[in-house]
Structures are given as C-alpha cells and as structure tokens.
Amino acid sequence: MKKVIILGSTGSIGRNAVQVIRNLPRYKIVGLAAYRNHRLLAQQAALVKPQIITLINKGQHRNLKRKLHRVKLLSGEDGIAEMIETLDADKIICALASSTGIRGIMRAIERRIELCLATKEILVNYGSLVMKKARKCRVRIIPIDSEHSAIYQCLEGRDRDGVMNIILTASGGPFLRKSLRNVRKKDVLNHPVWKMGKKITVDSATMMNKGLEVIEAYHLFGFPAHMIKVVIHPEAICHSLVQFKDGTMLAQLSTPDMRLPIQYALTAPDRIPSTTTYLDISQQKTLTFAAPNLKKFPCLDLAYRALDAGKTMPAVLNTANEEAVRLFLDDKIKFQHIPKIIEKVVAQHQPHEGNLDHYMQATMWAREKVKSIVC
Ligand SMILES: NC(=O)c1ccc[n+]([C@@H]2O[C@H](COP(=O)([O-])OP(=O)(O)OC[C@H]3O[C@@H](n4cnc5c(N)ncnc54)[C@H](OP(=O)(O)O)[C@@H]3O)[C@@H](O)[C@H]2O)c1
Numbered sequence: 001m002k003k004v005i006i007l008g009s010t011g012s013i014g015r016n017a018v019q020v021i022r023n024l025p026r027y028k029i030v031g032l033a034a035y036r037n038h039r040l041l042a043q044q045a046a047l048v049k050p051q052i053i054t055l056i057n058k059g060q061h062r063n064l065k066r067k068l069h070r071v072k073l074l075s076g077e078d079g080i081a082e083m084i085e086t087l088d089a090d091k092i093i094c095a096l097a098s099s100t101g102i103r104g105i106m107r108a109i110e111r112r113i114e115l116c117l118a119t120k121e122i123l124v125n126y127g128s129l130v131m132k133k134a135r136k137c138r139v140r141i142i143p144i145d146s147e148h149s150a151i152y153q154c155l156e157g158r159d160r161d162g163v164m165n166i167i168l169t170a171s172g173g174p175f176l177r178k179s180l181r182n183v184r185k186k187d188v189l190n191h192p193v194w195k196m197g198k199k200i201t202v203d204s205a206t207m208m209n210k211g212l213e214v215i216e217a218y219h220l221f222g223f224p225a226h227m228i229k230v231v232i233h234p235e236a237i238c239h240s241l242v243q244f245k246d247g248t249m250l251a252q253l254s255t256p257d258m259r260l261p262i263q264y265a266l267t268a269p270d271r272i273p274s275t276t277t278y279l280d281i282s283q284q285k286t287l288t289f290a291a292p293n294l295k296k297f298p299c300l301d302l303a304y305r306a307l308d309a310g311k312t313m314p315a316v317l318n319t320a321n322e323e324a325v326r327l328f329l330d331d332k333i334k335f336q337h338i339p340k341i342i343e344k345v346v347a348q349h350q351p352h353e354g355n356l357d358h359y360m361q362a363t364m365w366a367r368e369k370v371k372s373i374v375c
Pocket of ligand 1 (some may be wrong): 007008009010011013014033034036037038077084093096097098099100116118119120122144146194195196197198199200258
C-alpha cells in the first residue's frame, strides 16, 4: 500500500487528488493539509480517514477540532513539517496555492518521500535549493502541472543530449483574441478551458502562469532558458512537446483534465486505467499552434528576464506577482497594473544567492516593495 500526504487538499488540484487516490488500488491517504477551509477539510477527513490533518491558519483550529474523530490535528506551517516528520509516507502531493510549506517540503525530501509537485511557486522561488537537495537525497520530483507532466513523459527513457527544445503549450487564456481594455474581474476569472483556483486563473489571463512554468521547467528538466519555448495552443489537447536534434517532435495529448497528470505523478512509470474521458482523436477537427504575443502579455517576457538574472530574481518576480494578483482580486488595482507593478519591483532588486532564509528575505522584501508602490 502506498501512503500519500496531500498538501492543499481543499483546492482544485487537492480535491481532484483525493478523488484520484480513492479510485486507485493500493494507494491510501495518510495526511491532509489545507489553509483555512476547515469545513471541507473535516469532510475529507471523515471520508478518507487519514492519521493526521493540518490546518495552516491557526484561527480555525478550535472549530475544526470539535468536528474530528480519531484524527490528530496540527496547525500552522510547523504543523506541516511535524505531519511530514511523523507520518511514514511514500509520496507527498504538494498543491498549496503558494510556497508556504517549503520547510516541510525540504524535510520530506530529506526523508526520501517522493514529491508529486503542483505548486510551481516552490520551484520558482527555491528551485536551485530544492533540486540540489533532491539530487543529494536521490528523490524523484514528478510534476503535476499538465505541461511539465507532458515534457516529463516525452523525456522518459531518452538521451538528454538529443534534445533541442522543450516546448510548453499555453491555451492563451481568456484574452487571447480579446482586447485588454476595460477588463472586468469576472472575465479574468472565466478561463476558456481549465477550472482552477483564482490565483492561477488570473496568472493564466496575464500569461504569468506560463512564465512561472518556464522557470519551473528550467529547474525540473535542467535545460537552459533558450531551450525552453512557449507556443499558443488554444484547444489545450496537446499538453507540451519535446523537439529532438534530428527534427523529431514528441508530444503528449489527452483531454484537458488534471486528474490524468495527478494520477501519472503517483503511478509513474506505470500506466493504469483512469476515470478521465479518453480522447477520441478522430473527433478532434483542428489543433492549432501560434507564437505568443509578448507585447500584449509582458508577464511572459518578465519571467524570461527574471530567469536570465537568476539567483533571487525569480522569487522576487513571483512574490511581486502574488501580491499584485491579491490586490487585483481585492479590487485594489486594475488588471493592466499587474505587469507594471511587477516590472517596478524587479527593476529595484539586486539578485543574490544564499540559503533558504536569504531567499525568504527576498520574498518579504518584494512583498513590502509592492505595498510601497501601491500605497
Ligand atoms: N488548478 C489547476 O488546474 C492547476 C494546474 C497546474 C498547476 N497548478 C498549481 O497548483 C497549485 C494549487 O492550485 P489550485 O488551483 O489547486 O489552487 P486553489 O484551488 O486556490 O487551492 C489551493 C490550496 O492551497 C490552500 N491555500 C490557500 N491560500 C493559501 C496560502 N496563502 N498559502 C498556502 N496555501 C493556501 C487552499 O486552502 P483553503 O482551501 O483552506 O483556503 C487550498 O487547499 C498552484 O501552485 C497552481 O499554480 C494548478
């Protein structure tokens, strides 16, 4: 029996992960964690009967405790680390909406727990430290992001020296063919293909999501930035491609359903039947591809530039974006202000290397910088 911990079980990926694991033979959920949704966490605990659950936001701890039977409850970020320390897990799914929990993830790697990673912010902020630890501890990191899952599958068993480019596909978001003038929040949150959490949905509309994915791919697969390309593919059927030096391209295609990459991250390299709708390629009339418009979506270019600068710069870019998106969702700034705020913050940052604390300090600096720009 494979024992799994899910961080972020109440979110879009987390809920799908609970569903996937309940349908997988020989997999069992032993730990769950969420940020503040104590009601859903209590329901999930009653359903899957884990040994430990963690609510990061300490404010709701009492409310949740009353609803639990025979489940140990922990709280705060320390609770995540303690849960990882205590449970004898084989795999951990990380699907929190931010890099909160990084210390727990580092501990999980040290404990040689395999990491199934959805939270791209973990690699964007702390990629060099996380990958170094994973290499040292010989722990696999298997991506859940559909694009990275596709690349991972196309590269499996292949000689890396034969790779020319990896190509991430992007649906283009809700504004691919629409003007960015007078954008309303409800249009931003109305993604044409994927139903996701609010933060990533805004990131898809600005295309910062693809920028963060470029940085995530850089760390996961270890190819230089110039070998990581982006192509617009509105049908979201081809989830990414690898181009080899002989001109061959390999791609992974399936219906857009996150349950598939979640399942593959758990079972890789084995393939077992899934509950997703299988693609009938004969019914797929068109598959279109085009270059992204970096003028219209400057966030993608900002991400490439942050990756070039390296060191703490991607963490600063990501944090500035997180803050700007939060302000947008709180109706404090307009949609078109998001890239402008990020650009101002990264322009004032001197990137440096360091340990986890140094990277965290850079993120705190970026958070304060956004506040000082907006107020
Ligand atoms: N959704 C997708 O299809 C998809 C695809 C690829 C990659 N991803 C990545 O997967 C991650 C999760 O995405 P999602 O769409 O599942 O997000 P989501 O629906 O917003 O769920 C996020 C989870 O994180 C928790 N959370 C909320 N605020 C938090 C905070 N400040 N710090 C830490 N955790 C917090 C939530 O807990 P509460 O419910 O208790 O607030 C929830 O369990 C993101 O990094 C995203 O980029 C998502």
